[in-house]
Amino acid sequence: MLRKVKCCVVAPVAAFFFVxxxxxxxxxxxxxxxxxxxxxxxxxxxxxxxADAWNAFLNAYPSGFYADMARAYLKKLDGEEPSAPxxxxxxxxxxxxxxxxxxxxDARSELRSEHSREPTKITFVNKSGMYRGLMWIDFEGNLxxxxxxxxxxxxxxxxxxxxxxxxxxxxGDCLQVFMPAAEPSIVELVRLAADDGPAKTPPAKxxxxxxxxxxxxxxxxxxxxxxxxxxxxLLQNCGKNAYRSAEGDRYCNKGYKMQNGxxxxxxxxxxxxxxxxKKTGCxxxxxxxxxxxxxxCTKYEENCxxx
Numbered sequence: 001m002l003r004k005v006k007c008c009v010v011a012p013v014a015a016f017f018f019v020x021x022x023x024x025x026x027x028x029x030x031x032x033x034x035x036x037x038x039x040x041x042x043x044x045x046x047x048x049x050x051a052d053a054w055n056a057f058l059n060a061y062p063s064g065f066y067a068d069m070a071r072a073y074l075k076k077l078d079g080e081e082p083s084a085p086x087x088x089x090x091x092x093x094x095x096x097x098x099x100x101x102x103x104x105x106d107a108r109s110e111l112r113s114e115h116s117r118e119p120t121k122i123t124f125v126n127k128s129g130m131y132r133g134l135m136w137i138d139f140e141g142n143l144x145x146x147x148x149x150x151x152x153x154x155x156x157x158x159x160x161x162x163x164x165x166x167x168x169x170x171x172g173d174c175l176q177v178f179m180p181a182a183e184p185s186i187v188e189l190v191r192l193a194a195d196d197g198p199a200k201t202p203p204a205k206x207x208x209x210x211x212x213x214x215x216x217x218x219x220x221x222x223x224x225x226x227x228x229x230x231x232x233x234l235l236q237n238c239g240k241n242a243y244r245s246a247e248g249d250r251y252c253n254k255g256y257k258m259q260n261g262x263x264x265x266x267x268x269x270x271x272x273x274x275x276x277x278k279k280t281g282c283x284x285x286x287x288x289x290x291x292x293x294x295x296x297c298t299k300y301e302e303n304c305x306x307x
Contacts, residue, residue: 042066051077100185103164105174112141114162121184122165125154128191132175133168149189156184169195241265253280277304 038061045053054070054077061067100122103111113136126132126149133148134155143166149155159165159180167176167189175194178187221232233249241256241263252263255278266274276282282304288296 038064038066042070045070046073049073049077100181100187101179103177103179105166105177108137108166108174108177109141111137111164111177113137113139113160113164116160116163118161118182119158120161120180120182121156121158122178122180123154123156123184123186124149124167124189125186126151126189128189128195130191130195131170132189133170133172135166135168137164137166137177255279279303 041057041060045057051074054074057070058067058074061070124132124134129151131148131150134146134157136144136146136159138144146157146165147155157165161180161182163180165178165180166174167178168174173194175192176189219227219230219232221227225232241253242250243253244250252258256263256265265276265279268274277286282300285296285300285304289300
C-alpha cells in the first residue's frame with residue numbers, strides 16, 4: 001500500500017516571492033507607490049495564507065500597519081488565536097482538474113486503458129463501513145487485481161489519467177468506476193444501495209379458484225326431532241311435570257327426577273312418595289280447600305297426600 005502524498009501549488013508561491021522582492025527593491029521610490037506596492041504584496045501573502053508567505057512579506061516590510069496585520073495572521077496560523085469559522089464562508093471547491101470522473105458499471109465492457117503519457121495519482125478513502133476491492137482495467141479491457149482497502153483506511157495509487165479503476169465488493173461485483181484526473185484526486189467511498197443487495201419482492205400469491213356458491217338444501221329433521229335455529233333437536237316428552245328450555249330441551253320441574261323418560265316424584269323403598277306436600281301447587285290447593293273449594297281439595301288429596 002502506498003502512502004498518501006500531499007502536493008502543493010508551486011507557481012503561485014514563486015509569483016508571490018517575485019512580487020515581494022520587486023516591491024522591496026523599489027522601496028526607495030515615492031511614498032504613494034511604496035504603500036501601493038506594500039498593499040499588493042500583503043494581498044498576495046493573504047491569498048496564499050501560508051507561514052512562508054507571511055515571513056517573506058515581513059522580511060520585505062518589517063514595520064507599519066500591514067506588518068502588524070501580517071504578524072497577526074502568523075499567530076492565527078500558529079493556533080494562538082483560533083476563531084470559529086464564519087457561517088457565511090463557503091467550502092473550498094476542488095478544481096475540476098483534480099476531480100476523478102465516475103463511470104457507470106454498465107459501461108464496464110467498453111472501458112480500457114488508452115496510454116501512459118500523463119502520470120497522476122488517485123486516493124481512495126473508504127468510508128463505506130465495508131471492504132472495497134480495487135481493480136485496474138488494462139489496455140485489453142481485462143481486470144487486474146490491486147488488492148483493496150478496509151473501512152476507515154485509505155490507499156493512494158500511482159497511475160495515469162486514461163487508466164480506469166473499478167471499485168468492487170468483496171465477492172467482486174462492480175460498484176463504481178473512476179477515471180483519474182490530471183491532478184492528484186481523492187475519492188470517498190461511501191455505502192451504496194448495492195451493498196444491501198437487490199430488493200426482495202414477495203412471491204405473487206396464486207389466486208385460489210373461485211368456488212361456485214352451492215345452493216343449500218333445506219334441512220329436514222327426522223322423526224321425534226324438530227328444527228330449531230337451523231338445527232334438529234330431539235323432542236323429549238317427559239310428561240306434565242317437565243318444562244322445555246329455549247333450546248328445545250326438556251327438564252323436570254323442581255323436586256322431580258327423570259325415571260324411564262318421565263319426570264316423577266321421588267319414592268321411598270316401600271313405593272310411597274316422599275313428602276308429596278312439597279310439590280308445586282300443594283300449598284295453594286290446601287289454602288283454597290280450607291276456604292271450601294272442593295276442586296282444590298280433590299287436587300290436594302290426589303297429588304299432595306301420601307298414597
